[in-house]
Amino acid sequence: MEIQAIDGGFAREVSGVELWRELPDPVLEALRDAWTRHGVLVFRRQALSEEEYAAFGRKFGELDVTVRPDWGSKHRPDVIHISNMRNGKGESIGGLGAGELDWHTDQSYVANPSTGSMLYMVEMPPAGGRTWWANLQLAWEALSEAAKRRIEPLHVVYDYLLRQSTYDDEAPMSEELRHRTPPVSHPLVNVHPVTGQKALYLDPVTAAGIEGWPADESRDLIAEVRAHATQPAFVYAHEWQIGDVVMWDNGFLMHRREEFDPSALRWLKRTTLYLPPDRHIVPPSRPV
Ligand SMILES: [Fe+2]
Numbered sequence: 257m258e259i260q261a262i263d264g265g266f267a268r269e270v271s272g273v274e275l276w277r278e279l280p281d282p283v284l285e286a287l288r289d290a291w292t293r294h295g296v297l298v299f300r301r302q303a304l305s306e307e308e309y310a311a312f313g314r315k316f317g318e319l320d321v322t323v324r325p326d327w328g329s330k331h332r333p334d335v336i337h338i339s340n341m342r343n344g345k346g347e348s349i350g351g352l353g354a355g356e357l358d359w360h361t362d363q364s365y366v367a368n369p370s371t372g373s374m375l376y377m378v379e380m381p382p383a384g385g386r387t388w389w390a391n392l393q394l395a396w397e398a399l400s401e402a403a404k405r406r407i408e409p410l411h412v413v414y415d416y417l418l419r420q421s422t423y424d425d426e427a428p429m430s431e432e433l434r435h436r437t438p439p440v441s442h443p444l445v446n447v448h449p450v451t452g453q454k455a456l457y458l459d460p461v462t463a464a465g466i467e468g469w470p471a472d473e474s475r476d477l478i479a480e481v482r483a484h485a486t487q488p489a490f491v492y493a494h495e496w497q498i499g500d501v502v503m504w505d506n507g508f509l510m511h512r513r514e515e516f517d518p519s520a521l522r523w524l525k526r527t528t529l530y531l532p533p534d535r536h537i538v539p540p541s542r543p544v
Contacts, residue, residue: 257283259290259297266391267296267492275299275501276308284315291316291372292450292535295509296389296492299501304376306335309501310527313374316503317529320370322363327351329525338375339523352423354518357461359390359486359510362528364459365416367440367541371506372529377496381520387502388493390510392456395485396445407481410444411467412458413544419462441467442539444481446507449534455508456485457539467544485510507537 257272268290273283291297304312306329313319319334327350329335337350363369375387396404416437420429444466446457460482465474494502504511516522531538 257286259286262298262492265492266294266394266490267298267389267494268294269298269300271300273299275302275312276304279312279315288316288535291503291505295391295393295505297503298494300497301499302376302501303499304501306332306525309374309376309525310334312501313372313527313529317370317372317531320363320528320530322370322528324351334527336526336528337523338526339379339521340518341379341521341523350523352513354516354520354522355423356515357513358422359459359482359512360419360461361457361459361506361510363506364414364442364457364462365419365437365440369442369506369539370528370530371536371538372503372531373506374501374503374527374529376525377498377500377523378525379521379523380496380498381516381522384514384516384520385522386493386495386514388491388512388514389504390486391490391492392458392485392508392510393448393453394490395487396454396456398490399484404445407456407477408445408454410469410477411441411542412444412478413439413441413464413467414459414462415439415464416462418464419459422461439464439544440541441544442541446537446539448508448537450536455537456481457507457537458482458485458510460510505531505536507531507539 321333327336338352339350340354341349362373
């Protein structure tokens, strides 16, 4: 197995490993360590059943069943479908349509977020639909000392209602989903438990504001931090191929998806993991 930087950036490509096999402990330990430190791992040319995919995910943490059972696989509720495709009855087979998904962090709206995300590409359009990641550890390091002092004590409030309002192809939020997703607050800055490095934690799409701040100042600061963190020096854009598995750590990365032609077909399988807080940033929360 080899783990190499992609284009000299922070993301890592792992080659020489077949994820459908039972992987030996030293290989898994090397992958856990690489994920902890680098945040984005890319595997090419994989061919996985949902059982094999879930079994691989479980090596890193407990699998989550997300707040969207309507996107779940018929075979396993812990594998969800991200797709604009429809079945023979014209029903959507998954979530998120074909539009752009702006910079966000999965699960920011959850009090105890499952911070590990994995995507497996099954079907894809000829163009568009790239996924971008921004490294919020690099973004933190590049802030001025004055900016660091100003933002370090802040907490950000997140609300799934805001997130959902940006999705294509969605019915209005049900009472049940609203009940399961009350607003929560997380620190804007966290310390990595392994490396000791600080990192921003931010989800601009889902952020309702900064605790204790007026709405306009909140909006301005969140926009300022977002603009800083998404500069090219901190960003990796993934050119998908069928068979790719990409895993990332939402504890110190934001991501976005480009739109694609809605008449083209795109289908990814997603799993979500509770990463252990002794190895990954798991942002604490407090009631809003
Ligand atoms: Fe996402």
